[in-house]
Structure formats: structure tokens, C-alpha cells
Amino acid sequence: MRYLSKYNWLLIPGLLLCVSAYAQLPQLPTDPWAGTDKHSLVRTDPAELGIDRQSFEPVIRLAEDNNSDALLILYNGQVVFEQYWNGKGSDDVQQMYSATKSPFSFLVGRAIQKGYIQSLDQKIVDLVPEVAGSGRESLSFRNIMAMESGLEQSRAMDQADIQAQRTQLESVLNRSVTTSEFSWYHYNNAAYRVLFTALERASEKSIPQLSKEELFEPLGMVGAYWMEFRREGEPAGYQSIRMRPQDMAKVGQVILNGGVWGGEQYLPKSFIEQLLISPAPEANPSYGLFWHLNGGDFYRSYVESDKTQGELIPTAPDDAVANYGSGGQVIVVVPSLELVWVRTGGRSSSTIPQPDSLASRMSRLMSQMSGLIVTAVK
Numbered sequence: 001m002r003y004l005s006k007y008n009w010l011l012i013p014g015l016l017l018c019v020s021a022y023a024q025l026p027q028l029p030t031d032p033w034a035g036t037d038k039h040s041l042v043r044t045d046p047a048e049l050g051i052d053r054q055s056f057e058p059v060i061r062l063a064e065d066n067n068s069d070a071l072l073i074l075y076n077g078q079v080v081f082e083q084y085w086n087g088k089g090s091d092d093v094q095q096m097y098s099a100t101k102s103p104f105s106f107l108v109g110r111a112i113q114k115g116y117i118q119s120l121d122q123k124i125v126d127l128v129p130e131v132a133g134s135g136r137e138s139l140s141f142r143n144i145m146a147m148e149s150g151l152e153q154s155r156a157m158d159q160a161d162i163q164a165q166r167t168q169l170e171s172v173l174n175r176s177v178t179t180s181e182f183s184w185y186h187y188n189n190a191a192y193r194v195l196f197t198a199l200e201r202a203s204e205k206s207i208p209q210l211s212k213e214e215l216f217e218p219l220g221m222v223g224a225y226w227m228e229f230r231r232e233g234e235p236a237g238y239q240s241i242r243m244r245p246q247d248m249a250k251v252g253q254v255i256l257n258g259g260v261w262g263g264e265q266y267l268p269k270s271f272i273e274q275l276l277i278s279p280a281p282e283a284n285p286s287y288g289l290f291w292h293l294n295g296g297d298f299y300r301s302y303v304e305s306d307k308t309q310g311e312l313i314p315t316a317p318d319d320a321v322a323n324y325g326s327g328g329q330v331i332v333v334v335p336s337l338e339l340v341w342v343r344t345g346g347r348s349s350s351t352i353p354q355p356d357s358l359a360s361r362m363s364r365l366m367s368q369m370s371g372l373i374v375t376a377v378k
Helices: 053-065 097-113 141-145 155-163 168-173 189-203 207-216 245-256 269-275 358-377
Strands: 068-075 078-084 225-231 234-243 298-300 307-309 321-325 329-334 339-345
Touching (some): 053 068, 053 078, 053 358, 068 245, 078 245, 097 207, 097 234, 097 321, 097 329, 189 207, 234 245, 245 269, 245 329
Antiparallel strands (some): 068 339, 298 307
């Protein structure tokens, strides 16, 4: 297996969210789901699967040197490595930041199953008529999940949304569609937020309640909850799920299993397949529907003009898929190796040169870790 020869990893858009701005918003009392973990992960001795324990030593050193809180590695559906740092334990929930989009994609799939929404191609205006105007009436679930909404976007606009405590709808109504053709990639949190409103209206349930019924309970995500900020009863800011790293691993395992969890078809295999296909490969072959994809000729980070040649994860097989959040909250799935790994933690790095942005440093860290983990299990 080739070691890292280059670090051209995606500049994780979720890393750009301003954590300090969150603190300025009023936070609701937390309501962790206190149900039963009826589908616990199976833990096994790696030697039973032909893996030398010593092969994890380079991964451990890298994780420790880069302020990790947790690292889990699943191989053939079983936990073969699990370690926690900085006082964290297996039952501690951690903030996912933009990696929240991975379990959120499951909520969309369940909403289709339950008949709350028609399909990924249903127009948002059907559920949220307020978005009509300036070309927004053409937006569909698929457009938004592919980050091809065409809505105006900039980091400054994201900051303004947070500072002004704009609601989900206000963020979208504050932005115009800059192209009538949904064929270009531009990471957009405002567009993502309107899906909250659409799902709540379609299901007649709040996102926390819908998540409890369709995500936390079916997958046994004990203690998971939404960090919600509200202004006058409406969600404000960029919401994030807090869950245990082992539950993040379950999200990855559902992807690996083609939608199966606990012996049941939790999500249709066809829906999982749609998540992992780029709807506009000419714009960004390395992004599906809220999931990053490996194996493309190039990838984009945050905007249309930010294009980097080469694979998204040069240290992993082409079929790898991933999701990320601020500070390096990561879920990586490699179907061809029956591999899922999860890393959570902070941002500091003592082993990686720091001539550029925090996002670049963390992306290189994730690329290093992927290479070492793939090497360990092969």
C-alpha cells in the first residue's frame, strides 16, 4: 500500500463554521435520547481477523500527536480498534459539526420511506412556499444535497447568518439563485438549512422528534441529540448533532451494508446508492448527496473555482466515501475492504507543518490517518 506521497485532501467546508459565533446564540436545554442500544457494535480481537495488533501503533501515535479524542476502526463489521483520549470514553457524545450531514441524509431517506416526501426530486417550494422567487422555486432535495442549489454563498454570508441569528428560512430568502442550471458545485449551508423546515412541515414533527423516531431509536444511538439554537421558537444558526463516536461508526456501517442495520433493511439499497453517486460529475465528481466520494479525477472544496486535480483520498481505494466536520470529526467508509473508521477530536497538530490554513492542516491529517489505517488492515 502506498504511503502518503501527497496530501491533496478536500478542504473541509464544515471546518469553516465559526464555533465562537455559536456561543452567541441561545441554546435550548439538551434532550439526549435515553433509549436502549439494541444493536451494539460487536467488538473482537483483531488477531481473530488476521490483523496484527502492532500494526495499529503508527495510527495510535498519529492520533495522539494530533489531539484526537476517539478513534474507532471497524473491519468486517466488527470493532478491531477503539481508543479514547483527553478524558473521553465510549459513552461520551461529541459534536459532529458538518459531519451531521451524513446522518441527516438518512433522515431524508426515512422521510421518503414514510411518505412524508415524494422523492429526492421533490421541489422544496411544495413544502416551503415562501422560497418562491428569484429562481428558488426550482430547488429540489437532490439539488441541495448535491451542493448544487445555485444560491449565493460566501463564508462572510455564513458568518452574517450566525451573527444575525437568522432562522432557517431567513438564511435562504436572503440569497438569490445565481444560476438557473443546477450543474455547478458550491458548498452551501443556507440551502442545507431549508431542508430542516421542509422535513418538519412534511412530517409535522420537529427535527429532534423526527430524529428520535427515525434515526436515534432505530440505530440505538443512546444519548444522541441535536444542539439547537432558537430565536423566537425558530431554529437559528447551524444545527449539529452530538453523538457517541461508536454511533458515528454505525452511520458508516449502514452505508457499507447497503442500508441494512440489525438484520433489517433500515434504508433501501437504492437510496444508499443514490447518496454515493455524483449527480453532476462534470461539476464535482467527488461529491454525491451529502457524502464525499473518492476516485474522481478532481475535487472541489468550498466553491466552484476551487478545483484540485487528483483523487480526493489518494491513500484509500477508489470506492472510499467520507464525511467530515469542523476540527476533524470524520467518518470514512471503504466498501472494498469492509472498513469503517471514525476519528473525533480537536484541531492542534504537532506532526504536520502549518504554513497554511487550519482546514488544510486537518485535511492532511485525515489523509495520513487513512493511509495508515488501510495499511494496518490489509
